[in-house]
Amino acid sequence: MLWVMLGGNSFSGTLPGKLGSSLSRIEISDNKFSGPISAGMSSWVTLVVFSASNNRLSSPIPNGMSSLVNLIVLDVSKNRLSGLMPIEISSLVNLVVLDVSNNRLSGPIPAGISSLNS
Numbered sequence: 001m002l003w004v005m006l007g008g009n010s011f012s013g014t015l016p017g018k019l020g021s022s023l024s025r026i027e028i029s030d031n032k033f034s035g036p037i038s039a040g041m042s043s044w045v046t047l048v049v050f051s052a053s054n055n056r057l058s059s060p061i062p063n064g065m066s067s068l069v070n071l072i073v074l075d076v077s078k079n080r081l082s083g084l085m086p087i088e089i090s091s092l093v094n095l096v097v098l099d100v101s102n103n104r105l106s107g108p109i110p111a112g113i114s115s116l117n118s
Contacts, residue, residue: 002023002024002025003024003025003026004019004023004025004026004027004028005027006028006031007027007028007029007030007051008030008031009030009031010031010032011028011031011032011033012031012032012033012034013035014033014034014035014036015028015033015035015038015052015057016038017040018038018040018043019040019044021043021044021045021046022046023044023046024047024048024070025047025048025049026044026047026049026052027049027051028051028052028055029051029053029054029055029075030053030054030055031054032055032056033052033055033056034055034057034058035057035058035059036058036060036062037052037057037059037061037062037076037081038062039063041062041064041065041068042065042066042067043067044068045068045069045070046070047068047070047071048071048072048073049071049072049073050071050073050074050076051073051075052075052076052079053075053076053077053078053079053099054077054078054079055079056079056080057076057079057080057081058079058080058081058082059082059083060082060084060086061076061081061085061086061089061100061105062086063086063088064086065088065089065091066088066091066092068092069092069093069094070094071092071094072094072097073095073096074092074095074097074098074099074100075097075099076099076100076103077099077100077102077103078101078102079102079103080103080104081100081103081104081105082103082104082106083105083107084105084106084107084108085100085105085107085109085110086110087110087112089112090110090111090112090113091112092116093116095116098113098116
């Protein structure tokens with residue numbers, strides 16, 4: 001297991017599309033990262049925590065998240081994310097924390113959200 005904890009700095013640029021296959025925790029909150037969350041995120045199958053709040057991330061939340069079966073925390077609050085919330089989020093059965101607040105998301109909330117971790 002590998003943790004990447006870079007929060008509370010002034011890092012900038014885009015997030016890499018490919019990261020190590022053994023990452024379990026990515027905490028990059030309170031920086032200046034911008035651009036999309038990579039569609040390559042679906043290959044981060046060992047990920048347990050993804051915390052990227054208070055950055056400048058934009059674009060929709062990527063589809064294909066159903067492969068993140070170990071994910072417990074998904075915090076992408078306080079960014080510039082837009083579009084629909086992917087229905088795949090409903091299949092993350094281990095998800096305990098989902099924070100997408102303070103973004104530009106629109107449309108319906110996926111119906112399965114209410115049955116997560118029940």
